[in-house]
Amino acid sequence: MSSRVSRRAFVTGTLGLAFAAALPGAGRAQGAADAPGGLKLGEPFAFRFDDLIARARTAAGDPFREPYRPLPEVTAAIDYAAHGQIKFKPDLALYADGPSAYPATFFHLGEFFQAAVKMHRVVDGQAQEILYSPDYFAMPADSPAHRLPPDAGFAGFRLQESTGEDRWRTHDWLAFLGASYFRAIGELEQYGLSARGVLIDAAVPDRPEEFPLFTEFYIAPAEEGEAVVIHALLDGPSLTGAFRFQATRGKAVVMEVEKHLFLRRDVQRLGIAPVTSMFWYGEHDRPFRVDWRPEVHDSDGLALWTGGGEHLWRPLRNPQATTVSSFLDENPRGFGLAQRDRNPEHFLDGVRYENRPTLWVEPLGDWGRGAVELLEIPTDDEIHDNIGAYWVPEAPARAGDALTYRYRLHWVAHEPFLPGTIARTVATRIGRGGEPGKPRPAGVRKFVVEFEGGPLPYLKTGVIPEAVITASRGEVSHVFVEAVPGLFGRWRAHFDLTAAGSEPVELRLYLSLDGEPQTETWLFQYVPRLES
Structure with missing residues (x-):
């Protein structure tokens, strides 16, 4: 697949071929007929x-x-x-x-x-x-x-x-x-x-x-x-x-x-x-x-x-x-x-x-x-x-x-087999890490992932699911989970990632309650130097 393939029209590649074997009746021959409508x-x-x-x-x-x-x-x-x-x-x-x-x-x-x-x-x-x-x-x-x-x-x-x-x-x-x-x-x-x-x-x-x-x-x-x-x-x-x-x-x-x-x-x-x-x-x-x-x-x-x-x-x-x-x-x-x-x-x-x-x-x-x-x-x-x-x-x-x-x-319109028993990811946001009102540390990124649906609208008042996060390398900190204000049934997880170098970091996150997943698993590949 080329990045130069137009999406406004289907584009053929430079390769391809009709088979050499001739079809019976190929071409206009005696006895050929017209289809209804004029073909x-x-x-x-x-x-x-x-x-x-x-x-x-x-x-x-x-x-x-x-x-x-x-x-x-x-x-x-x-x-x-x-x-x-x-x-x-x-x-x-x-x-x-x-x-x-x-x-x-x-x-x-x-x-x-x-x-x-x-x-x-x-x-x-x-x-x-x-x-x-x-x-x-x-x-x-x-x-x-x-x-x-x-x-x-x-x-x-x-x-x-x-x-x-x-x-x-x-x-x-x-x-x-x-x-x-x-x-x-x-x-x-x-x-x-x-x-x-x-x-x-x-x-x-x-x-x-x-x-x-x-x-x-x-x-x-x-x-x-x-x-x-x-x-x-x-x-x-x-x-x-x-x-x-x-x-x-x-x-x-x-x-x-x-x-x-x-x-x-x-x-x-x-x-x-x-x-x-x-x-x-x-x-x-x-x-x-x-x-x-x-x-x-x-x-x-x-x-x-x-x-x-x-x-x-x-x-x-x-x-x-x-x-x-x-x-x-x-x-x-x-x-x-x-x-x-x-x-x-x-x-x-x-x-x-x-x-x-x-x-x-x-x-x-x-x-x-x-x-x-x-x-x-x-x-x-x-x-x-x-x-x-x-x-x-x-x-x-x-x-x-x-x-x-x-x-x-x-x-x-939507994936046909996502069960109603788990919430789905509806937003991924990335910004500078650290805390408001303090100098932003270099090389730290904040990730905010939002989930909606499944069991999340039915959580009892005061019950907060846990963010289960893994990173292939680097340090995860400032983990925080909250209900999204003004959007009933939507929850977000915040976390900071500190990772030096330019090697990709594979991230994995889901929300859990009493050891049971409440959401699908969010994955992301983050490249620190290229995306700094």
């Missing part, structure tokens, strides 16, 4: 997920080949502004006239999406390629897209809201665009962070990150309220893959993912179920006068539910150097990047950061031993996705390996 279709052929898996497995034994990128000098001229002016005509959407309740519309190629991706409809076990035509798109007369060849192809697709709603032509709820990126809206009707098919060698020294590409999609119809089944083929220099997504549009969006990966070569960091987001600054690390808004982020923390049942919260950071933090676990119950702060006064921005979804990964089956990793990359603006979270298996990823994973993605 041009290739010849039908039988489609099964098992066959897609077999194709991916076979392709992994062949050398990687570059994808079809029609006239790169033309697609490079379709910049962000020009791409935004190219609109798919909604009346031509796949399944606009049925049998699916959720029509699909398509993205055009552009500067950031130069590789052609094949699209297919699947009805009654028969697939047909959707053949590109510039006539599907409304675009300005002077758009560079007019210079592309007739077989240019599509960049990706999105699912529109149900045709049972008047707004279906203008509102979508799921989008696949760029490399293996995809997004869905949450309960608060906003897009935000992204998921990816797989992460390969992000932040590995002397080895560039690889961005494999979804090269083919197969979209099946679904009745309203049912899961839309989408199949996808993945290809890249290091691996191939076959994916099945079952996406359900309800109050939130829930997707069940099954993926089969086949490695062409060794991978040093193989990220499973990767989530990508943006954190520029928040309440705990806002640089002085860097921007007029109080906070700017799509997500503000990493939430984890360990295999042992502990709930952890790690506030995100915008570090001065790229940092990878590993949280060892076995059969994790879940993890995700969350936007917990929902107060619009904390953002004051028309893009509505307070409504960005939380994305929770729920593993299905036995994932074994490994680690949830948190990748934090320095950024100086909000346009870069600089945060990643993903699962890394303990076993090395070697050429010839075949790996299968299943999980659910929950695009929601």
Whole structure:
């Protein structure tokens, strides 16, 4: 993952490829038909997920080949502004006239999406390629897209809201665009962070990150309220893959993912179920006068539910150097990047950061031993996705390996499995240590962590929970716990940390009463010299 990946558009990597194996019926052939609504279709052929898996497995034994990128000098001229002016005509959407309740519309190629991706409809076990035509798109007369060849192809697709709603032509709820990126809206009707098919060698020294590409999609119809089944083929220099997504549009969006990966070569960091987001600054690390808004982020923390049942919260950071933090676990119950702060006064921005979804990964089956990793990359603006979270298996990823994973993605307002029996972290604040009215000692930082909910609103008058604090090094002092004045049910813990040198300090805190945790566990990585 690069700190230069735009979050205003899905950006492909420089790598990726369509498989060399030809599909039955690929291309416009005699006997091809038109779909209802005017889309041009290739010849039908039988489609099964098992066959897609077999194709991916076979392709992994062949050398990687570059994808079809029609006239790169033309697609490079379709910049962000020009791409935004190219609109798919909604009346031509796949399944606009049925049998699916959720029509699909398509993205055009552009500067950031130069590789052609094949699209297919699947009805009654028969697939047909959707053949590109510039006539599907409304675009300005002077758009560079007019210079592309007739077989240019599509960049990706999105699912529109149900045709049972008047707004279906203008509102979508799921989008696949760029490399293996995809997004869905949450309960608060906003897009935000992204998921990816797989992460390969992000932040590995002397080895560039690889961005494999979804090269083919197969979209099946679904009745309203049912899961839309989408199949996808993945290809890249290091691996191939076959994916099945079952996406359900309800109050939130829930997707069940099954993926089969086949490695062409060794991978040093193989990220499973990767989530990508943006954190520029928040309440705990806002640089002085860097921007007029109080906070700017799509997500503000990493939430984890360990295999042992502990709930952890790690506030995100915008570090001065790229940092990878590993949280060892076995059969994790879940993890995700969350936007917990929902107060619009904390953002004051028309893009509505307070409504960005939380994305929770729920593993299905036995994932074994490994680690949830948190990748934090320095950024100086909000346009870069600089945060990643993903699962890394303990076993090395070697050429010839075949790996299968299943999980659910929950695009929601709040993490779905945080129990009501413990309070959650709602604020992290950092300032100068010491005591008011006295000289502030050098090298001392004060941390104030606030918790809310769970049993805290029901504590009897005079009962004060204990702050249980550990630090990997340094000295903790001035520990103090209090109810937050004016905010019923919210408690805060104060403590000072004195730590010399520049090595990171790993902090851990929770509130306890009679030896029982009353809150989730707050984690933080503090770097004294860099953050002094």
